[in-house]
Amino acid sequence: MKILTNYIHIQENISLNIEINIINLKYPSIQSTKIYSFIIYLNKLNLLINSNIFFIKIYENMLLNEHISIYNRYHHCLNNQSNEVILLDPTDTFHIDKKFNLILKKYLNVKQQNFYYLTLQQKQNNSTSDIIICSVQLRIYIVNPYSIANVFPYFTQSFYILSSKTLSQFSLPSIPSYVKYISSVPDIISIDPYNGSIIIRSSVLYSSYYYDFQIKAIDSQISSLSSLVPVRIFFGINKYSPRLLINSTRQSIEILSSKYLYQIKAYDPDILLNDQTNLYPPSVEYEIDDKSITIEIERFTGRIFLKDLNKTKINFTLIIKDFGQPNRLITQQTLIFDIKSNENISIIFFFISISSMLLFVILLTILILIINHCWLNHKKNLKIQKKTTWQNISPTTPDTCLIDNEYMTTTITSLPRVSSREQRIYPTYSYVNDYQHQRRIFSHSSLDKLNFQYSSEKIPFKQNYQQRLSMTDINKYLERFEKLYNDSSSQQYLHQPIGSVV
Known part of the structure; x- marks a missing residue:
């Protein structure tokens, strides 16, 4: 792996010794040993020009969005920046830019995965069809920097x-x-x-x-x-125990789909802080007191990874040691992590969105039903108002016409007494002609032969009114008015016109 991933040295001679032992199964004491020595002349320039497989070594403590150049001026598939570059990564850990830089999208952990198989392809930009110009296989080794x-x-x-x-x-x-x-x-x-x-x-x-x-x-x-x-x-004596760079005992952490949780950062006060940015060698060592806990911590980098993604709260004791002499000093700190999974947040947001949509649809449906109900009631009232009723032909309404054309009004509270039951009245009907309201008296030449049945039912104007009333019904109707007239105690309105009497 070290030889294949080192492209600084183009040409190398590799010594290879092969030892072959031959044993006779019938006579085990008879053995023969042969040793063959080979020297392999490895010209990496030919690999860079002709090979479609390239080997890359990456340290696992690489930061997110850090760039790794795979540009190769010898290979035609890795030096042409004018064409479209496509990276096929089943794990979705890397992506590539137009300058042939691999960019890290997820944290690496050699214990979780130490090898990645990627495929790099190029397509013509001007081509209407997907024509693959070339394809290269990338073999990426993930290495612990302290391995x-x-x-x-x-x-x-x-x-x-x-x-x-x-x-x-x-x-x-x-x-x-x-x-x-x-x-x-x-x-x-x-x-x-x-x-x-x-x-x-x-x-x-x-x-x-x-x-x-x-x-x-x-x-x-x-x-x-x-x-x-x-x-x-x-050369000096260790005086101060290590300290956390961020002294926070409880933190709320939102994690991605990977198992990376957090990176603890501590330092040794005996060493200048600026000198501790270089991790080689490290200034402190990290350890977790409880080995059975569902997290693991890298010994020298302090990166913490989850063993169980379903955990929502982790409480543990962190042990930090420095490397001072003659005695190493230790610091213990209890830490609490409240974990919020990015996937759970997405699921919660999805359910909230669905619930909001359902609530909106329900409210909109209720509003439509209310509007529809109001419209139907309004339409029904309009229809009722347009229909002609028997109030229009009542013999006591102001529109009633009697033979002598003497008119009486019904707005007076005390009605006059009728002197004779034999008086005849002729009901009228109303109609609209040229947008003007007019009334016309019923024909009474054959009134004795009419057989109308009086009813308070509302009927349209165009119904055959000659089949509805009779004199008997009209006289019964007048008897009720007569009783009201005779019972009236006031006599001052007897001669005020209520209707026309013959």
């Missing part, structure tokens, strides 16, 4: 923390003759090229609290296997 795999095979640790008292005991593993150890500051600190022992050449270092440098292992045969490790040497 031994980064410094294999010449170091056993990803970094070293020493004190002035332990320098004399420090040494590195033995290495082949074509590999040498060197110091990044040989004038201040020198390194033995074969066993890695340290010699302090500047006495000024003993007056400082600590000093950082690097030890490099240079492989003269396979350059890609060369590596380096950071080293920190403490």
Whole structure:
């Protein structure tokens, strides 16, 4: 992996030793061993030009939206920025821009996934159909920055923390003759090229609290296997315990669909804060007191990941240790996280939207029903007002016409007495002619033969009125008025016109 992902060294010779053991099953004591040595001449330039598979190494503590350039000036599919670039990522962790930069969309965790298979395609912009010009397979390795795999095979640790008292005991593993150890500051600190022992050449270092440098292992045969490790040497005495950069014991956190929760940041007050931005080597170490809790924390980065996405509240004790000498100091802090899942928020928002829509539809339906009911009632009242009733032909209404054309009004409270029951009256009917209200007397030439049945029912004007009334019905109707007239105690209105009498 280190060789394939290192494109700085274009040409490398790789030594390969193969040992073959042959055993006779009938006679196990008879064995034969053969060792074959190969040297593979690896020209990475040919891979960069002709291969459609590329290998990339990414550290897991990479930040969101950070760019990783995969531009390759040798390969025709990775150097043409005029065409449309399409990245196929089943995990939706990366996307790509027009300048061939991979951009991180989700947090990486080597324990959750340490390998990604991506496909990069290019299409012609001017083409109406989807014509794929080229396609490249990307193999992405996710690596812990503090993993031994980064410094294999010449170091056993990803970094070293020493004190002035332990320098004399420090040494590195033995290495082949074509590999040498060197110091990044040989004038201040020198390194033995074969066993890695340290010699302090500047006495000024003993007056400082600590000093950082690097030890490099240079492989003269396979350059890609060369590596380096950071080293920190403490010369002063540890005084202050580590502290949280953000001293908040309870936080409300909204998480995405990934299991990343939060990153704890702490520092060592004995070391300058500006010097602690570099994570190599780290200044503090993180640990959770309860191992059975549903979260896990990265030892040196402080990133916290959920084991169970269904948790809504987490209470735990965080342990922070520094690397000071001669004794490491510890800080314990109880933290509470209130977790809000982004998916749950989306579901709640969806249900709220649906409920609001249903409520709106119900209210709108009720409003329409009320308007419809009011309109029907109004329409019914209009229809009733337009119909002709028997009030228009009542013999006592102001529109009644008698033979002698003497008219009486019905607005007087005390009605006059009728002197003779044999008086005859002729009802009239009303009609509208040329938008003017007129009345006409019924024909009474054959009134004795009429057989109308009196009724208070409302009938249209155009009905055959000759089939409704009779004199018997009219006389009965007049008898009721006669009784009212005779019972009246007041006589002052006897001669005021109420109707026309014959």
